[in-house]
Amino acid sequence: MDVALDSFKNWQVIKVAGQVDSKTVSDLRDFIDSELKQGHPVALELTEVPFMSSAGLRTLLTLQRKTTDMGVDLALIGVAPEIADTMKVTGFYQFFTIFESLQNLPGAE
């Protein structure tokens, strides 16, 4: 799994590529803890993520709590249909705002 920070308009974008599971999830968590800046909404770009395990989904929820505390919006981008299905049936989906691509972000035309 690779993580990189990017930006799009006023959004800070965390680009993730590869599988997110218990083996990789701490790298993502550490990245989020060290790289997120106050004051800008956060987009988690997941287009290149084919699979997210239970631990991966739990980290999404941790990130959601964190952005709520920071008072900024969080958006998930490009969630694979299989991952979205798992999120729906397990109740994770309802906590997130999800967009197909960065271009669909509000205020990002």
Next chain:
Amino acid sequence: MELERIDNIPTDTIDGYRVRPGKPLPFGVSSVPGGLNFSVYTSAGTSCTLVLYSRTEESPLAEIRVPDYYRIGDVYSIVVYDLDYEDLEYGFKIDGPHEPEQGHRFDRTNVLMDPYARVISGRDEWGIEPNWDRSYQYRSRVAFDDFDWEGDSPLEIDDADLVIYELHVRSFTRNENSGVKFKGTYAGIVEKIPYLKALGINAVELMPVFEFDEFENSRMHPDTGEKLYNYWGYSTVAFFAPKAGFAASGKFGMQVDEFKQLVKELHKEGIEVILDVVFNHTAEGNERGPSISFKGLDNKIYYMLTPEGYYFNFSGTGNTLNCNNPVVRNLVLDCLRYWCAEYHIDGFRFDLASILGRDPWGAPLSNPPLLESLAFDPILSSCKLIAEAWDAGGLYQVGTFPAYGRWSEWNGKYRDTARRYLKGDDDQLGEMAQRVQGSPDLYQWNGRSPATSINFITCHDGFTLADLVSFNGKHNEANGENNCDGGDDNLSWNCGAEGWTEDQGIKSLRMKQSMNALTILLTSRGTPMLLMGDEFGRSQHGNNNAYCIDSPVSWVDWSLLESNHLLYDFTKNLVGFRHQHKCLRINRFDDPGSKHFPSCSFHGTNPWQVNWSSESKQLGWLMSCDDDSTSLMDAVYVASNMAHYATWFELPSLPTEYVWKLCFNTGDIQSPFQQSPAPYLESGILVGDRSVLIFTASPRET
């Protein structure tokens, strides 16, 4: 200030893993900073080895022999550090004597499932043939149990106000025509919540969801070659784990979250969740069955054994869990507390509950400690406890089940009497009158209430409602046992032809009989229970024991919702009617009734006069109470005529400020219910052959 523990450091290294002595409680796995605490009980075992696996590997990562000084009493506990919670699977090897005649069946080479495991892998997707070469079939895993409930808690609906809907998780939405995306799963039920809500039920009772193995005793049908399964799942593998194969996310091991999401979503719509739990036996069978967990941990503690070390079989399935042994009793308590606290479950229905009242040698106890513990448990205090008050060893305790003021019962006598009355048997009026008023003959003498009685006419065992009115005998050939399985005492009547027919007269009589059954059920005091699909005529083609069938025979056929829409609408209106009329839900036998009528009175073709004679087939019941907030009277009068000819009923007189309104009439098969009925001004009414009518008293409009 954050409290930092000074004991949270490894003291030893075993097989490459850093470990330290653990804590004996809680049993099973719990997380501690940096590691996991494992704890397992064995009274006759002589050593314990913790076996660790990676999810994707067949052979173990490590075998950690727990040092003897890590044991306190009969409990081995160990903390292991630096584990990958998500990838980890584990089990135990226990050494000890192999002396079956003494009750001991230890095998130190066999890896055993943790009896407290909260997640099980090995049957992750329904019906995928398992790898039988695997020696450790049901692998214990670690649950997160960190679900975000967002303020949800059990609903605590009054027992008397419940309308229960019994369903099988897979059958409910597996059919291609169910219209849901996640067919046959917990998530599929979520998709059907709007349907359940519209029907008006406020509790679902789920047939077994504790992890079981659909492949237990699976076989080919000798004639058809069809695969037969342990489909219903009345054979528990793991008491603390939800069935993975019922979860759309089971292949990712996320069944715990998916099941909790189901409970949360049902609760949002005011629907309680009751689990059908099977504590009378386990999937380990008798001496020829597999050693999955209990047999190898402490056979003599967990099972009722004959003096020669064979298994007592009060469950009819090979073994009997030794529920009144204090250790086993605690396991049952821990399990139910876990489901109640961690899954927000609202109630439990205990399969063959009478077994739970037997002593370790099988004799019925007058004061069974397990039943008492459950009744007075602090966490379960608002949980519904429902007994199937009989067992396969001949104990039948409907009316005498040790209740401690808490337990209710599946009222098998209600089912039997209602079925006899429906088909017009002689000598039924007296008993029917008892059943309609909540079975005081069974429950008043011992201080219990009408809602003690779970009233039902059909359940998963036996015919569906449509089959009850279409078959005289069972047709279980599809079960591959030459039609020898399943009950023969169906008390059913086919209305003139066995099974499928084109005869319009027979078909409409069947429809009417179905409506009659539902009308009687929903106007009786006690807690009514419906079987999934009965509201639109679900059939199993005469199979009264489809425990092994995973096919459209056992799956709910949702196309019937359209073709039998009238029956569905009728049921929906009837359920709504019950919710509207408090007088049908009075939960006291000594209720004073209303200003004008007793709480429950019986009538014949003439008011206040019942012909109780043997051949009489006409019974009316009038239920009444006052609404304290409006000072209006609530009164419902039900007139039932189970004779094959129409009969004139004089109606009970109302005080002048009220008029009767006819709300339901199964004799009018074109329009059997009225949404806004007009006042009924005649003094009596001709009740059609085999018909039931419901009137309600309405304030006269001036």
